[in-house]
Amino acid sequence: MAQITRYTSDTPPVAPEREATSHQLLRAYAAFVMFSGFAHSAWWNLLGQAGAAVVLALTTAASIAMWVPLIRRHGLRWRRLPWIALAYVAWALVSVLWSSWPGATLLTWTLLAAGTLQGLFFAHVLTWHELLRALDVALKWVMGLSIAIELWVALVLRHPLLPNFVSPPEGFDPHWYWVRGQIFDALIGERIQGIVGNANYLGVLCVLAFIVFAIRLATHPPYAAMQTVWIALTAVLFVRSGSATALGAFAGAFMVLLAVLVMRRARTAGERTRRYMLFAGVGAVGAVFVFSLWDRVLGMLGRDGSLTGRDEIWSTVWERAIMHPVHGNGFSSPWVPWEDAFDGWIVDHGLSVFHAHNMWLDVFFQLGAIGVILVFVAYAAMTWRAWFFAVDRPRWDLVADRPFSPVSMLPPLIVATLLVQGLTESGPIMLWGWTLLVLFSFKMKLAPIVGVGADAPAGDPSR
DSSP, rough: OOOOOSSOOOOOOOOOOOOOOHHHHHHHHHHHHHHHHHTTHHHHHHHHHHHHHHHHHHHHHHHHHHHHHHHHHHHGGGGGGGGGHHHHHHHHGGGGGSSSSSOOOHHHHHHHHHHHHHHHHHHHHHHHHHHHHHHHHHHHHHHHHHHHHHHIIIIOOOOOOOOGGGGTTOOOOOOOOOOOTTOOOGGOOOOOGGTOOOHHHHHHOOOOHHHHHHHHHHTTTHHHHHHHHHHHHHHHHHHHTOOHHHHHHHHHHHHHHHHHHHHOOOOSSHHHHHHHHHHHHHHHHHHHHHHHHHHHHHHTTTTTTTTTTTTHHHHHHHHHHTTHHHHHOOOOSSSOOTTTTTTTTTTTEEEEEOOOOSSHHHHHHHHHHHHHHHHHHHHHHHHHHHHHHHSSOOOOOSSOOOOOOOOOOHHHHHHHHHHTTTTTOSSSGGGHHHHHHHHHHHHHHHHHSSSSSGGGGOTTOOO
């Protein structure tokens, strides 16, 4: 006989599976390594050359120690590796055979190889959302420490700070300062440099922070109000950095954002074609407009026709680059200042310049036309995948109306930032710029859909 009971016959609820502590530590480690990459100059200015080398060696060794067992246990999809980028790394090493500065080649190639390894490692072991969170934490540390050190120098130290806390030598140039403590000098137009010690790099990092913080906010994270506070603090640093390069990178990323949003509304192939034609027309008109009003545009940005002396740097580098147009003079990114070939070769404000201020000219100077082709193909492949990663609706079955993931906007906006920065800086081919290229190139090949298949968390049935 049936009886009334207050107990249900359904399966009792269970708590969600707890994430392994080791994986939580991996995410924290990823954020630390990314912060160390973005703020590499801070380690140099804080700990000196030896201390920065120790940080690099320890993080590289730790990543290898964690990655090798994972490859042995789960394998690695070798065909998905970014082979063109790896070919560039190999070509840089081969250049030691004819390099005019073999010591600098081997030293800086070690930096390139370490950055490449970190990019491959994190693309392999982290999901898209975990990568976003790691970038978010790392850039918050950069922004937060930049404000903290500027306030400390301005309010507590009360005088500019030199790298390694040394006393100012006689006849030194103010450009040698790590932090000048000018955060409150907005009315007189003084620029701040933050923890990275360079206003242009700080500005570009602010653009990356805008991208990451906004996308993270779109994923509805906990404490969303604090995310808006971080965006506001980043805006302060961005404006005070006064970087024309960063302003151009921001404009480029914003135009890519608009283009992606417009393209996502296309329902048919014909609509996409018409939008591509529209983009081509707008781009052509914009190029003509900028070219015809170039001097006025530079004046609006507070720059002269020499682009702050970059034209002299470019002409000097070109004269040496064309001496070996096919294979180049030998890899060295950055140009190490203690190498005789670079020490005093191009001097700006009493400091030896350590890159060509244009990534394409820098690659041509170091690795010739072969290097330029490899870098061009690597960035072209990344741009192609990033575009369709963002504009194609996620689909792996007959369902064709799934919503877009905010994370899919991350690769195209970052590649736009790097390409614009590469016009006046060499950052996209070294250090954190190169690491981001390798990371996103590999990740988009491993996991072309966010949260599904290879990108699903461990233990997910769809993995």
